[in-house]
Amino acid sequence: MFVSDEDLMMKCRKGDTGAFELLVRRHQNPLINYIHRFINDYHRAEDLSQETFLRVFKSAGRYKPTASFKSWLYTIATNLCRNEVRNRSRRNTCFFEDLVEEGEDVYHTEIMRDTRYLPDVLLEKKEQRQMIxxxxxxxxxxxxxxLTLVTYQDLRYEEVAEILGCxxxxxxxxxxxxxxxxxKLLIKAGIGVEKIDE
Amino acid sequence: MNRQNEFPNVHNSECETYLANPDVLSAYIDKELPTWKRHLIGWHLKRCGTCAHHLQRLQHTDNFLRGAGDVEVSDGFLDGVMARVSEAAQHQRQQGSFGSRIHGLIKVSIGWMPSLTTLAGKLRYNIRTRSPVYISILTFAVFTMVGVTLYQPSGDKFGAELRELDNEKLISFEVIQHEPPKRLLTTYLQGK
Structure with missing residues (x-):
């Protein structure tokens, strides 16, 4: 039987850590990917995801079942990411993956571990990822x-509006x-209209 | 001309009717439009090649973005989160017990409140009526407090003694911790 996120959250309010573990299992992958796309640093993305889940757990008492859990989770994550980016720019530091040369790979991707892909396909995928x-x-x-929330996290416009406060x-x-x-940027980067139109 | 620059996808009057707002195409891709509007735009797209091409390009950009691939979560991630969560839960429980202790204290003091009020009332009455026993007790209490505040013991001999005792304890603790192995070693060597 499928239990909704909101129901699991209500169980968390009563101190059920099992329900919380299920929530983490459900959302850990998309959340890390979202944060990774935001801050461009895999290891820091893991730290921030942990911090997000911890904040969710700590403020479970304040959660109201009327609000969508997903938008609440991503609001916390977005605020953390914004703070991280702000702190980095204040300290004048770069994210690790911004410093990596194009040829190097710092990703731990599913595609890279999938043996079904041929090396040239892998290379193409890698280039595509870097360009994006x-x-x-x-x-x-x-x-x-x-764009990230709609394209990769499959959130509705309403939920995005809630997260961005607009x-x-x-x-x-x-x-x-x-x-x-x-x-325009992809065409400029060499992914021509033809390739996009393929 | 200005309108054409502002909305490049608006190229004839029909387009203007359905797609006056360029955001509509993106919303159409994301299925964020009401059904009636979707049908209208779908109908227009079948008849208008320019708009259909424009939509196709946006759709392909979206597909290209979706094909970027995901990063994989490391194996210890869940354990890390749950460890931090159980730590937080324990902390919350401790805070809860501290809170309940405070609550209990307040409850007890509320329980004592009537008797304390009666006592205060009696004291006030006796002071007002200048009862000699209460006056003498109060004077004694006030003098003792003033005396203790003004004439503090200068040497603080007792405190110094305590500190000395503590140091001794510390020294002896060190001796107990470090000496026995050495002694054992020497006895062992002597025995050999």
């Missing part, structure tokens, strides 16, 4: 967050602008 990473990094923060109309505009810009 660079293009995403060039987007303004709000556009990047909105209207659904504003999210619609952000997503569209981000997609247009991504299209």
């Amino acid at each position: 990473r660079k293009a995403l990094a060039q987007l303004p923060e709000n556009q990047r967050v909105a 209207s659904v109309g504003a999210v619609k505009a952000l997503i569209h602008r981000a997609r247009q810009k991504m299209k």
Whole structure:
């Protein structure tokens, strides 16, 4: 029987750590990927994901079942990521993966471990990933967050609006602008219209 | 002309009717439009090649982004989270017990409140009526407090003695900790 996130959260409020473990199992993968796309540092992304889950557990008492758990989780994660990026820029430091040369691989991806792929496909995937990473990094923060949440986390516009603290109309505009810009950036990076149109 | 620059996908009057707002196409891709609007746009897209091409390019950009691949969570991640969570839960429980202790204390003091109020009332009455016994007790108490505050023992001999005792204890502790192995070793060597 499938138990919804909200029900699990209500069990957590009563101190059920088993329910919380199930929540972590459900959301750990997408959350780490979201944070990784935001801050571009795998190890720091793991730390921040742990911190996010810990904050969720600590503030379980304040959780209201009327709010979607997913949007609550990603609001906490987004705030943590924003603080991290702000602190980094204040300290004038770069994320580890921003310093890595194009040829090096610092990712622990599922595709890399999958033996079904041939080396040239792997290389192509790697290049694609790097291009997307660079293009995403060039987007303004709000556009990047909105696009990542919709594209990779499959969140509804309403939930994104809740996370960003803006209207659904504003999210619609952000997503569209981000997609247009991504299209231009990818074409500029050598992924031509033909390749995108493939 | 200005409108054309602002909304490049608006290229004829029909497009303007359905796609006046360029965000609509992205919302169409993400299935975020109401059904009636989706049907209208779908109908328009079948008839308008330019809009269909524009949508196709946006759709391909989206597909390309989705094909980026995910990072994998390391094996110890869940254990790490659960360890931190159980630590936090323990801390919360401790805080809870501290809170309940405070609560108990308040409860006890509330229980004592009536008798304390009666005592205070009696004291106030006796002071007001200048009862000699209470006056003398109060004077004694006040003088003792003033005396203790003004004439503190200068040498603090007792404290010094305590500190000395503590040092001795510490020294003896060190001796107990470090000496026996040496002694044992020497006895062992002497025995050999």
